[in-house]
Amino acid sequence: MTDRLDDVLAYIDAHMDKSLDRLFRLVEIESISTDPAYAGRCIEAAEWLASALEGIGFDAAVRPTPGHPMVVGHSGGGSGPRVLFYGHYDVQPVDPLDLWNAAPFEPKIVTAADGTKQIVGRGTSDDKGQLMTFLEAFRAWKAVTGELPIPVSVLLEGEEESGGKNLAPFMEANRDELAADLAFICDTGMWDKSTPAMTTMLRGLVGDEIIITAASRDLHSGIYGGAARNPIHVLVDILAGLRDETGRVTLPGFYDGVGEVSPAVRDQWQRMGFDPDAFLGEVGLSVPAGEIDRSVLEKVWARPTCEVNGISGGYTGNGFKTVIPSQAFAKVSFRLVDRQDPDAIRKSFRDYVRSKLPADCKVEFVPHGGSPGVRLPTDSPAVVKTQAALTAEWGKPCVLVGSGGSIPVAGDFSRILGLDALMVGFSHDDDRIHSPNEKYDVASYHGGIRSWARILAALSEGRVS
């Protein structure tokens, strides 16, 4: 069946107008998830998608949650592995509305100054345009061959932009139904406008707030200064001691489970043309922080961190107050990679804080989040096949990239469903997601649909894991 790939690609090219029309219909539905006034439109978008999946031959349904509904669909096909596709149909609010050049929910194609054709409208890139790339690829396979090359399930969420707290419980409650061999998340971007990318590394996160109490009340620094413990001093000593002079985190066991990036991936990164000076320069910096013996790209994609995200204590208003405060606090987070254990790192951090605490001080810990990093094996059949398919489509080698931030859904796929989640998407840095005049290049949409058509074919040949 996969020998029909060329026909499928030709079908996609020939029916782009219709594919765009369908995307326009979906974008027109004002499915803003954070604003309760749009709850009805979220249901409408879910129903539209379930209906679209049914139209392609999926067994699909709108599935209620305590929040906005999920859309779940299943299709048989071929004899390969079952692949679960994820996207989200909800969009960001549109304010400030007066900065839009046209109505955000009346999508249109605009030709940019450089000749690029862009689909402009809220959600075109994040994430309606992206999820429609795989739906349209399914449609083309069905139209040309009557079936999909492999069994496919689809899970579309309606709360990605508003906390997404119903996703994990939904996965847990429907573990059997969502069982698959592999997952794809289509919510990321290309490396640049001509280079496809797959995100194979995500950093996890452990957050802990520490509140240090010394005296039972705020003290006058004239009367007590020099003899009374200042909790700000305790706090800054603790925080300063978290890193050594080479930028490494000093907590015992912190680097347990941190693997090195493979030479192949490292080589590829060096060829990608990443410019660390431009990356830092764009935000007014010129001296890389952190571990002195690691490249900037490695630091943000493949190395764990310790950051103080907030600190406060004593008098912070205008002017001066000579106070020794009773309390001081800091919010500290660790970005985790590879097989670092969030629980072990939280424990090591708390043990360290307690070890530095004077006998008459108290510390309170408030946990915030705890998720491991994700590092897909870059030599797995699924990664290799997907990479080859993307390379074939775009005519340039697909790069394997990292993402310094967390994508919680990837962790959920791994933790709840036991699935590796390959992150493939076609957005660009200039897509203005979350901002006025959001757009998705027609080339992203067209190339995205063709990419999935190729990936489905590639995965149908042999094992994926």
Place this chain on the structure above:
Amino acid sequence: MTDRLDDVLAYIDAHMDKSLDRLFRLVEIESISTDPAYAGRCIEAAEWLASALEGIGFDAAVRPTPGHPMVVGHSGGGSGPRVLFYGHYDVQPVDPLDLWNAAPFEPKIVTAADGTKQIVGRGTSDDKGQLMTFLEAFRAWKAVTGELPIPVSVLLEGEEESGGKNLAPFMEANRDELAADLAFICDTGMWDKSTPAMTTMLRGLVGDEIIITAASRDLHSGIYGGAARNPIHVLVDILAGLRDETGRVTLPGFYDGVGEVSPAVRDQWQRMGFDPDAFLGEVGLSVPAGEIDRSVLEKVWARPTCEVNGISGGYTGNGFKTVIPSQAFAKVSFRLVDRQDPDAIRKSFRDYVRSKLPADCKVEFVPHGGSPGVRLPTDSPAVVKTQAALTAEWGKPCVLVGSGGSIPVAGDFSRILGLDALMVGFSHDDDRIHSPNEKYDVASYHGGIRSWARILAALSEGRVS
């Protein structure tokens, strides 16, 4: 003439009722300096005092300032040195009014559970009762001998509780008129209810706010974490480096001009019965902070400090935000002693901060205050004579104490008028100054008047400096 001291003391004892009446009249005037609604009452208090001084034979006048007026008076007398007395007639606001057991400006004598007679009312201890001790001593000398044992000038302020920013300019503008050999400030307390004290050490203060800027905007810690400089890290490293493991401040030259307390004063401190465990225990602490080889009393009276009085950066609200902020700031103060130079210490601090700053970070400094410490020579004739007079009055050795806080007027006397300012007062720790039900023990008032009568006599014999 000083052989008439016994007669003067007897006169004081015999006329205590009238002395109390006069204090009541002054307390009844609601001279709250911070509230503009009471500006007229401040003028009234100043006029009452100028009139009282004239009644004792002083050449006295209410002297305007841009704020509440000063009262200045001069009297000849004897052949000794001229002594300038300072007190303040303004008082703190009275709220919360419902916590007062009686109207704050209707003074009365109340007998406490332990039999102590207390004058209750706003300003009885801080500072109307105290300044009236020297006025009543002048009155007694005049009544018994017709003149004062030494020439005396009086300077009474009306803005001590509201910033006092007109005092230094007034001193500068009236430098010649206020010329004297010695000054007394009557605004401090006794060591305990039976032990007189003279404050011979005050700490000065240098404050500096440092604002550190790294990136040009707040950054997402996922995208930039590990490579972008976090100004909170820069700040905590700087602050942690200000003290070494022995509690000493590390700034170059910081201890220049810090003398050791004399063995005599140190011996006296050891005999004073100061309980460091109780001092710290009262505020919930048990482990002294600061320099490891110094006693608690020495730390708060005679040693310089470095305290972080406020710190802030990043996200400090509820919950968590994984931000790397653009800026972080801290408010840092140094308590100074002896001959430490505020300007040199500010410079050393700023040089140190700049030396620790990464090349692409900026620092802004905002100065707050800068005053040297005060350490009177404890073997000067004035100190020795005053100490002896107080010892004679109270029947227990007068102790020489320090004050960890700053009393700006003492610095002004030294800096502007070139005068040593001896701080002698009779308040107690339980006087509830600045709080509801402020009181001044009748014993403080009576013993205070008698003390000044003795001090005037003692100073009339020979040189004071």
